Amino acid sequence: MISFSSNTLSRSRGDFLLLGSVRLLALTAGGLLFLVVAFLFHESWPALQNIGLSRFFSDPDWYPTENSYQLTSMVWGSLLATTGAVLFASPFGILSALFCHFYAPPLLARWYRRMVELLAGIPSVVFGFWGLMVLVPIIGRWHPPGPSLISGILILTLMIMPTIMLVSHASLAHVPIALIHTSSALGFSRWSMIWHVILPTTRMGLFTGILLGLARALGETMAVLMVCGNVVQTPSHLFDPVRTLTANIALEMAYALGDHRAALFMSGLFLMGVVALVVSTAEALRHRNTYVSAK
Amino acid sequence: MPFSTFFFFTLRVFLVGPLLWAWAWEYPSARAEGERLIITGSSTMAPLVSEIGKRFETLHPKVRVDVQTGGSSRGIADTVNGLADIGMASRALKSQEQHLNGSVIAHDGITIILHTSNPVQELTDDQIRSIYTGSSTNWSHVGGPDSGITVVNKAEGRSTLELFLDYFHLSNRDIHAHVVIGDNEQGIKTVAGNPNAIGYVSIGTAQYDAAHGIGIRLLALQHIPATLETVREGRFPLSRPLTLVTKSPPAGLVKTFIDFAQSPQVHDLILQQYFVPLQG
Numbered sequence: 001m002i003s004f005s006s007n008t009l010s011r012s013r014g015d016f017l018l019l020g021s022v023r024l025l026a027l028t029a030g031g032l033l034f035l036v037v038a039f040l041f042h043e044s045w046p047a048l049q050n051i052g053l054s055r056f057f058s059d060p061d062w063y064p065t066e067n068s069y070q071l072t073s074m075v076w077g078s079l080l081a082t083t084g085a086v087l088f089a090s091p092f093g094i095l096s097a098l099f100c101h102f103y104a105p106p107l108l109a110r111w112y113r114r115m116v117e118l119l120a121g122i123p124s125v126v127f128g129f130w131g132l133m134v135l136v137p138i139i140g141r142w143h144p145p146g147p148s149l150i151s152g153i154l155i156l157t158l159m160i161m162p163t164i165m166l167v168s169h170a171s172l173a174h175v176p177i178a179l180i181h182t183s184s185a186l187g188f189s190r191w192s193m194i195w196h197v198i199l200p201t202t203r204m205g206l207f208t209g210i211l212l213g214l215a216r217a218l219g220e221t222m223a224v225l226m227v228c229g230n231v232v233q234t235p236s237h238l239f240d241p242v243r244t245l246t247a248n249i250a251l252e253m254a255y256a257l258g259d260h261r262a263a264l265f266m267s268g269l270f271l272m273g274v275v276a277l278v279v280s281t282a283e284a285l286r287h288r289n290t291y292v293s294a295k
Numbered sequence: 296m297p298f299s300t301f302f303f304f305t306l307r308v309f310l311v312g313p314l315l316w317a318w319a320w321e322y323p324s325a326r327a328e329g330e331r332l333i334i335t336g337s338s339t340m341a342p343l344v345s346e347i348g349k350r351f352e353t354l355h356p357k358v359r360v361d362v363q364t365g366g367s368s369r370g371i372a373d374t375v376n377g378l379a380d381i382g383m384a385s386r387a388l389k390s391q392e393q394h395l396n397g398s399v400i401a402h403d404g405i406t407i408i409l410h411t412s413n414p415v416q417e418l419t420d421d422q423i424r425s426i427y428t429g430s431s432t433n434w435s436h437v438g439g440p441d442s443g444i445t446v447v448n449k450a451e452g453r454s455t456l457e458l459f460l461d462y463f464h465l466s467n468r469d470i471h472a473h474v475v476i477g478d479n480e481q482g483i484k485t486v487a488g489n490p491n492a493i494g495y496v497s498i499g500t501a502q503y504d505a506a507h508g509i510g511i512r513l514l515a516l517q518h519i520p521a522t523l524e525t526v527r528e529g530r531f532p533l534s535r536p537l538t539l540v541t542k543s544p545p546a547g548l549v550k551t552f553i554d555f556a557q558s559p560q561v562h563d564l565i566l567q568q569y570f571v572p573l574q575g
Binding site for chain 1: 451
């Protein structure tokens with residue numbers, strides 16, 4: 001939306017059409033989010049009425065058919081699995097993007113990138129199935145029972161690594177060539193160029209990649225359901241089984257009635273809250289960092 | 296230009312006109328004659344009942360059978376509320392549900408499954424109870440090797456869980472599970488992948504998978520082997536009737552459907568779904 005009144009005396013009809021349609025699309029996108037939240041509120045309203053918000057924190061555990069509705073351990077499950085996956089996947093994703101862009105010979109880089117693109121396209125249920133049949137038994141032999149927080153983290157790492165890698169790669173490709181030429185002319189080694197020039201300029205893009213990966217990990221359901229064990233408890237170590245908010249919905253929704261069903265929508269609302277919290281914290285961190293570096 | 300306009304107009308009149316005409320005539324009469332059976336409930340029964348429904352539709356072309364899942368409890372609730380003509384419950388009617396009419400169409404059994412490499416051949420009800428409540432945590436407690444037991448339990452709301460808890464006189468709170476699973480296949484895959492696991496699933500599914508090379512073993516209960524035959528004979532302790540539920544004694548189309556579902560004409564469908572028909 002650049003052309004308008006500044007460079008023409010009167011806005012053309014095309015501009016108005018564009019403006020209108022762009023506004024409409026923006027409104028639709030915003031409206032959809034609003035509708036989702038409103039729907040979640042509407043469906044979980046019976047739970048808020050009959051159970052009350054505080055009991056979702058204060059009840060001793062989650063036995064919905066016995067009228068006990070604590071969700072905090074599942075919030076922890078979601079948060080820990082996601083955090084673990086992001087901690088593992090981010091360095092791998094970013095380093096492989098750097099490898100692909102700066103170190104790999106062109107032919108290898110192209111094939112490597114295609115392979116990662118393919119990995120990004122694998123449906124989550126396939127990852128879950130592989131996790132259940134291969135990864136979980138391996139972990140079980142090492143430290144029984146097997147389905148655990150760590151298997152969830154590893155599967156999620158595999159799933160979000162391609163996203164982080166591809167977004168990082170795209171932002172690395174946008175580094176102005178002049179910067180690279182200048183640093184070469186100054187005699188920087190490849191690594192010091194990456195460390196002092198490339199990474200600071202692409203920080204935003206890398207951050208976006210991590211954020212996208214994080215959102216995917218938080219929302220992932222099927223794969224996590226298959227490998228995490230789904231026992232409702234706050235894990236005390238990596239080999240404890242956990243249940244995430246998403247797995248809770250998928251496991252029980254088909255058979256839930258009344259307050260139990262509303263409580264499951266409540267866990268959807270909690271998930272929404274966790275996503276909003278994580279994304280806004282991340283945004284706040286990003287703005288602070290931008291400000292500091294701008295000084 | 297005028298010619299093409301005329302041409303397309305004529306085309307439209309000749310093509311679309313008859314369709315509209317036919318639709319305007321056919322639609323109300325089709326609605327008046329067609330009847331719809333709404334069946335909701337147990338997800339264990341839904342695949343079977345919808346197959347039976349398809350066969351029923353071919354015999355009664357004007358009837359539409361609409362099968363929806365949602366669990367036995369929902370099937371019964373829908374029947375009571377009048378939202379469904381027939382409810383599906385994969386269990387016997389409870390005492391407070393005796394005012395409803397139940398018609399058993401087949402049986403399903405639940406079996407305890409172990410990994411094939413597990414040397415334990417049989418467990419008593421008490422041993423199973425102590426494993427599931429966490430008082431026995433090692434296979435050596437029940438005559439097996441010295442390794443920890445992985446307890447596989449079902450998610451809340453499933454009728455398999457209900458039947459299991461009912462049989463062993465447990466509450467879900469008593470169970471110390473290491474893995475909570477959703478459907479039967481997930482349970483079988485979990486046990487097949489873990490030599491120390493114990494789980495419980497539908498016999499039909501387990502027997503089929505065990506026969507097709509998946510590494511699980513079905514455990515006898517009270518010395519009665521877990522097979523389709525013992526379930527059919529009503530000898531296997533952990534079994535459940537698959538019941539069609541109606542609010543009032545079946546009449547008319549509902550009765551025709553239930554009679555059909557109990558007849559030998561659908562035995563092949565019941566066997567295809569690994570359930571056990573009423574008569575051998």
